[in-house]
Amino acid sequence: MRTVLDARTSSAYGSRSRPGIHGVLDVETALAAADTAAHLRDRLADGEKISGPAARRAVTAAATTPRFEGRIVPRTFAKKAAKFLARDGVVLYDNADAFLICAFKRDNALCEPEPGATAPRQYACQSGCGNTVRTDSHARQLRQRADEIDQLATSTPGPLGKRLRSNADKLRATADTHDATAQTAEALT
Template sequence: MAIAPVVNAIRVLERMVPPGQLLFDHHAHDLRGTRTGTGSLTVHSLGVRVEDFITWANQEATAHGLEVIPPDPHGRIGTERFRRSLAWHIARRPGGLVALAIQYGHLRTSVAAGYAARSRDGIHDLLDVETARATIDTVADLNAALENGLGISGPAARRAIKAAATAPQYTGTVITARQARQILANPQLAVYENPHTLLMCVYKRAKALCCHRGPKDTPSLDQCVPGCANIARTDQHAVGLRHYATALDQQAGRVPGPLGERLHDNATRLRDLADAHDRTRTTLRDGIA
């Protein structure tokens, strides 16, 4: 599970090294060739490569008039900080926890837990911390928007508002692995933004319709079911629904009859959802606690 640039990079590496060798085999990548024996590039060498990449990226950005990567006040990035930066971005995408676990080498299971903690520098702690941070970011953004008059609707709207109200106690704090586990175990903070379906999942296991194979601790965001009791929508989602409906109508005009009709029907359905939100939306000023 990876985005296209990662897949392309792996394919390039596979062509750079002999069959059956490590992707970062030091014989293929160490241009000085001073090291004997087998193995991959060292952590130090990879850290140097990260710095070289930043230098190259800034040169390209300057040449094309784009924003450059600013100097880091904490010094060199290094492999560990680079790993955490990647984890931060992956964890904040839909399904990010699963993608993060797969890309970093382990699923969060009791079988892998002990091995991962020893050999992967506590990968499960990393997963927990980044997932907790993403959760706090979601409820903090929602809290700020609600304070500014954002409207919210749906069967889970009240639970979303209550979750958002807890955000200030976490905002700006350094989250440790222990605190992360406490946050993830708090059912009131189980709020997941799902931009692909233009909704927010305020997950409650007993009400979830996405769990076809029994209850789970997290939702399946790629299997959202209309009418689920965990759904909430905001004004921003309603705007997105209408934009998407317009795009579908435009696409419908360029395809054959039956397919075009189906696209028009989907566009109508999305506008109906947006209209339903407008009719039922509530705000903090309405006295909802």
Template sequence: MPTPSPTSRPSPTTATDHPTHHEGPAAGPHPGGPSSGIGISGPAARRAITAAATAPQYTGNIVTARQARQIRANPQLALYDNPNPLLMCVYKRDKALCHRGTKDTPSLDRCVPTCANIARTDQHAVGLRRRATVVAQRAAQVPGPLGERLRSNAGRLRDLADAHHRTRTTLQDGTA
């Protein structure tokens, strides 16, 4: 999914939009879906698993435009991948910290780390570790306070990845 531009509106992805785990949970028992052991963590992890587990599976049949609109209109199936902070928003308006009001979509450029709509997949955690490595390499080349700040940021990214792995759940765990 492309990174949204600052002026574009985010588009929801439904649990059936992504056939692999690379951009969030996928519906069904195919490789990469939640039943394959891929982990998810965060305050909204259970809602993301429920969305993936209850979403209609793509069986190779052509879906009508009406059916597609119904799937996209179901707020329980709306998952927003947010590649910049490496997380997924399982959007529920009354829990959103990115804005207050009546907006029906999240403000992905204003993600708040303590939001109850956040979920992370194993792929997000891998991305956090990669980003931490890059930031740590840059920190080694920068002296003084800027280097310290970069090292701190790399540590924070590793801590987020570690927290994901400590708290992740899968359908195989029997904890979802």
């Protein structure tokens, strides 16, 4: 929703109170970011390794982000959520489509976020971004997706099949890069 709605076109949308839908989006985004940090913390505790330019920031963020325990979210939480999201560089966003976690820092972002943005433009995720983090789970998912693409390529003729195989090779290369550079959380702290 955050990618569809911007402040100019939707500031009054569904709004009976001041924050309107953007306050709801901040709450949902903050809860999702807290879940991402908790899942990363659990995976690292289980021995998964982590790689990427923002790996150290992600380990720190995962260790310091409070876990949401499923209680009722009060009306005042929207302000707290906005403040939480404004912590540039220590908020983690899961991008399942790109098989990575974004430790979003506006200055490093290649997704070209708006000035003052508190979240990445996940649909515009770019390889080589300084905010990327991958875990062993992401590397496994990259390889599974590459296998699916290869399977599709076997029944796709000509140049399109070749392009599919090339994309699968790029996914495997990304997973191999993770394997070659991944470190434990303890090594990064």
